[in-house]
Amino acid sequence: MKEYTAPRLDRPWSEVNPGGIVLDPGISVTYITGTWRTMRPVRDQAQCTQCLICWIMCPDAAIPIVDGKVDSFDYDHCKGCGICAEQCPVNIKKPHSVTGELGKVIQMVPESSEGGE
Amino acid sequence: MTDRIRINLKDIVNNEERLAPGHRLCGGCGEPTIMRMILHAIEGPVVISTATGCLEVSTTVYPTTAWQVPWIHSAFENSATTISGVEAAYKALKRSGKIPADKEIKFLAVGGDGASYDIGFQWISGALERGHKLVYVCLNNEAYMNTGIQRSGATPKGANTTTSPVGDVIPGKTQWRKPFTRIMAAHDIPYVAQAAPHNYRDLMTKVKKAFAADGPAVLNILAPCPRGWRTESDQTMVLTKLAADTCYWPLYEVDHGKTVVNYKPREKKPVADWLKVQGRFRHLFRPAYASILEEIQARIDQEWERLLKEEAAG
Numbered sequence: 083m084k085e086y087t088a089p090r091l092d093r094p095w096s097e098v099n100p101g102g103i104v105l106d107p108g109i110s111v112t113y114i115t116g117t118w119r120t121m122r123p124v125r126d127q128a129q130c131t132q133c134l135i136c137w138i139m140c141p142d143a144a145i146p147i148v149d150g151k152v153d154s155f156d157y158d159h160c161k162g163c164g165i166c167a168e169q170c171p172v173n174i175k176k177p178h179s180v181t182g183e184l185g186k187v188i189q190m191v192p193e194s195s196e197g198g199e
Numbered sequence: 200m201t202d203r204i205r206i207n208l209k210d211i212v213n214n215e216e217r218l219a220p221g222h223r224l225c226g227g228c229g230e231p232t233i234m235r236m237i238l239h240a241i242e243g244p245v246v247i248s249t250a251t252g253c254l255e256v257s258t259t260v261y262p263t264t265a266w267q268v269p270w271i272h273s274a275f276e277n278s279a280t281t282i283s284g285v286e287a288a289y290k291a292l293k294r295s296g297k298i299p300a301d302k303e304i305k306f307l308a309v310g311g312d313g314a315s316y317d318i319g320f321q322w323i324s325g326a327l328e329r330g331h332k333l334v335y336v337c338l339n340n341e342a343y344m345n346t347g348i349q350r351s352g353a354t355p356k357g358a359n360t361t362t363s364p365v366g367d368v369i370p371g372k373t374q375w376r377k378p379f380t381r382i383m384a385a386h387d388i389p390y391v392a393q394a395a396p397h398n399y400r401d402l403m404t405k406v407k408k409a410f411a412a413d414g415p416a417v418l419n420i421l422a423p424c425p426r427g428w429r430t431e432s433d434q435t436m437v438l439t440k441l442a443a444d445t446c447y448w449p450l451y452e453v454d455h456g457k458t459v460v461n462y463k464p465r466e467k468k469p470v471a472d473w474l475k476v477q478g479r480f481r482h483l484f485r486p487a488y489a490s491i492l493e494e495i496q497a498r499i500d501q502e503w504e505r506l507l508k509e510e511a512a513g
Contacts, residue, residue, distance in 0.1 A: 089262040102261060110221030110258070110265035118226060134208040138239075138399050139436060141231040142220045147212050161226035163425075164433030190433075 088112040111159070115142065119162030121190040123155055124180040129172070130187045136166035164190050204407050206400045211239045215267065222265035223257040227432025229422035229439070230254050230338045233396050237307070237336065238268070240406035245305040248282040250314030251275035253345045253424075254338060276319040279326035279335050282308040286331045305410055306333040313343045315419075316352035316377050327386045327415045334409045335417045337379065340424040348427040352377040355447075356498075357491050358479045360427070365482045370491050375498065383417040384453040390416035392452035395439035401450055401461055408454070421448045429478020438476065445473040446503040451510075458509040467503070470496045 086109050099105060130152065137145045137152050144160040146153050170186040181189050217238040224231050230253060238245070248271045249255040255272050258265040273281050286306045292298040308326075310319055315337035323335055342360050343349040349362040354372050359365045363372035384391040389412035394402040402420065409416035421442055423435045430438060442448035443462055447470055450462040471492060474480040483492050 091262070093262075104259070104262055104264045106264070107267040108216075108219030108265060110260070110263040111219050113221040113223070113260070113263060115221060115223070134212055137212065138208055138236065139232055139396075141224065141226070141228055141235075141435075142222070143216045143218065143235060144220055150209065150212055156220060159220035163226035163228075163435075164431075165227060165232070165435055168433040169436050 084108065086112050114158050115161050116156075116158045119157075119160060119193050121162045121164060122157070122193050122195075123160065123162070123164070123166050123188050124178070124191055125152075125154060126174060126179040126187050127154070128179060129174045129176065131172050133171060135169050135171060136188055139165050139169045141165065162190070162193065204404045206240075206403045214239055217245075217267045218258070219265045219267055221263065223260055224253060225424075225426055225432070227423075227425040227435050228253070229340065229396055229424070229435050232435070233338060233402070233420050233422055234309070236396060236399050236402050237406050240403035241305055241307070241410060243303055243305065244268070245307055246271070246282070246285050247307045247309060248272065248278045248285065249308075250278035250310035250319055251345070252311035252314055252338075253340070254309060254311065256345060275314055277322050278308040278310050278314065279319060279323040279333070282306045282333050283326045283329060283331045286333055306331070308333060308335045310335070310337055311343075311345070312337060312339040312341055312353035312379075313345075313351045315339070316379050320352075323383075323417070324386065327383070327388050327417070330414050332413075333415055334406075335415070337417070337419045338422040339379075339419055340422045340427060341376075342424070342427050344424045344427045353379065356495060357474075357483050357488070359482060360479070370488050371479070371482065380417075380419045380453075383419070386415075387456065388412075388416060389414045390452065390454055391419075392417075393419045393421075393448065394450055395421045395443055395448055397436040397440040398443070398450060398462065405452060408452070427479065429481070430476065434476070438473075441468070441473045441476065444468045445470045446499055447473050449503060449506055451506060457513055458506070460506060460510050470499050 132151050142159050144156040146156055167188040167190045170188040172187045218234050246269045339353050341353045342351050348360050350360040350372050353376050356375050357371045359371045365371050380393045390409050392405040394405050421439050423438045425432045444464045445468045451460045
C-alpha cells in the first residue's frame with residue numbers, strides 16, 4: 083500500500099479537483115479507526131497454525147501479511163469487532179502468550195489492559 | 200458449466216488489498232469482509248460502481264477513498280446503469296483501438312438491499328435485459344441501515360425497524376420479503392446465486408463463476424448489520440451460518456437455468472434459532488406473537504421444499 087500523509091481539509095475551492103474526485107487510491111489509511119476499539123485482539127504467534135481464516139474474515143484488512151503469513155494486527159485500523167477471535171478455529175494446548183488463558187489463538191482483551199505486540 | 204474452482208487462501212494471501220483500511224463501516228459490519236472476498240476472487244483489473252448506501256458513504260468520506268480500483272458513484276438507483284455505460288464505453292474504445300484488443304477489464308455494480316430490492320430494481324432489470332457483461336452484487340443487510348434502519352423490500356416479516364415498529368398495532372414488518380434472487384433468475388441470465396460470507400469458499404467460487412459467465416450475473420449476499428439486527432459485532436459470521444443452517448438463507452445458484460443447492464444442512468435447525476439471537480426479532484418470542492413465529496417457520500419450510508424440487512427438476 084502507498085504511503086500517504088493525511089489530506090488537508092482546509093483546501094480552498096480553487097485547489098479542489100473538478101467533481102470532487104479523489105485521485106489517491108486507498109488514502110483512507112490516513113484515517114485511524116483504531117481509536118474506536120474497546121476490546122483488542124491478541125495473537126499467540128507461536129501456536130498459530132497460519133490457516134488465514136482471520137485474514138479473510140477481517141472487515142478492515144487489519145491483519146498484515148508478512149511473507150505469506152499473518153503477523154500480529156494493524157492496531158491503527160482494527161476496530162476491535164472480535165470477528166477474528168470468534169472465527170479462529172485453533173484451540174491452543176498451552177496457555178496463551180499474552181492472556182495466559184487456554185482457548186483460541188486469537189483472544190480479546192480490554193483496550194485498557196497491557197499486552198499485544 | 201465451468202471447471203471445478205478451488206479456493207485456497209494461500210494462493211491469494213499475497214494479492215494486493217483493493218479495499219484499504221480506514222473506511223468508516225461499523226465494527227463487525229458484514230459488507231467490507233464480503234467486498235474483500237469479492238476483490239480477492241477477481242483476477243485482473245475491475246471497475247466498480249456502487250449505489251448510495253453504507254458501503255458508498257463509508258468508503259468514500261471526502262477527501263479520502265478506501266478504493267484501490269477505479270470506482271464510480273452517481274446515485275441511489277443506478278449503479279447497474281452506470282456500470283452498463285462503462286462497459287459499453289470499454290467495448291467502443293476496444294473497437295476503435297484505444298484499448299488493446301487483448302486487455303480484459305471486469306465490471307462490477309454493487310448495491311445494498313434498498314438499492315437492489317426497491318430503488319434500483321427496474322434499472323438492474325434493464326441492465327440484465329440489455330445483456331451487458333457485468334456482475335451485480337446485492338449486499339443484503341435487510342433494511343435501510345445507512346439512514347437508520349427503515350424497512351425495505353428485503354426486510355423479513357416480523358422484524359422491528361424504525362418504520363415498522365413493534366407495538367400494539369403491528370408485530371414488526373407485516374409483509375414477507377421480496378424473492379429478489381428468484382426474480383433475477385427469472386431474467387434467464389447465465390448466472391444468479393445466493394451466498395453468505397461465513398462460507399468464503401462458496402462465496403468466492405460464485406464470484407469467479409459470475410465473472411466467467413457469458414453475460415450478466417447477479418449475486419445476492421447476506422451481510423449482517425450489528426446495529427440494525429441488534430447483535431454483537433463478533434457474531435457476524437455466526438449469524439450467516441445460522442441463516443444457512445435454518446434454511447432462512449439457502450446457499451444456491453441458478454447456472455444457465457439449472458438450480459443447484461450448494462449447502463444442505465445435515466440437520467435443518469428451527470428458524471427460531473436464527474430469530475432469537477437478534478434483537479430485531481426479540482418480541483416474536485412473547486406469547487402474543489406465537490402465530491407469527493409459526494407462520495415464518497411454515498413459509499421457510501415451503502420455500503426450502505420448493506428450492507429442492509427445482510433442483511431435482513434440473
